[in-house]
Amino acid sequence: MEKIASFTVNHLTLKRGIFVSRRDTTPSGDVITTFDIRMSEPNRQAPLDGATLHTIEHLAATYLRNHPEWASRIVYWGPMGCRTGNYLLVSGDYSSSDILPLIVETMQFIADYAGDIPGASPRDCGNYSYMNLDNARLEARRYLDEVLKNPTEQNLNYPQ
Secondary structure: OOHHHHOOOOOOOOOEEEEEEEEEEOOOEEEEEEEEEEEOOOOOOOOOOHHHHHHHHHHHHHHOOOOOOOOHEEEEEEEEOOOOEEEEEOOOOOHHHHHHHHHHHHHHHHHHHOOOOOOOOOOOOOOOOOOOHHHHHHHHHHHHHHHHHHOOHHHHHHOO
């Protein structure tokens, strides 16, 4: 069986950042760009805890799907199984630089968020109490300050 593309990325040198993971073309000719929103360095930094990542998922998905410019192009936001980040699928052919301002806005929204977490109720979520807003805010702020505010090529392009 052939190894899928995401398993060919060198995780030993992968930094935190925003990376184009893949571009797919649907049978109707539409392009879907998958972004790797990497918030923790794989195998070198602790992964995000599950409750924090779950909270980030709820807040980011809500923010993105309500964004005045991008909402109609957002296909999916969800956590990686390894808990080092998230995937964002967008309708269209985009680069990491194209999406950087949107991710900055999204992380700023999370870092500043106060109030009830959208969808965090027994009716709306299968594990509604598995949330940690304080840590989600801290992780979003850390990602903003340490990575997104001054990204380098290593934060926007996969290692070769």
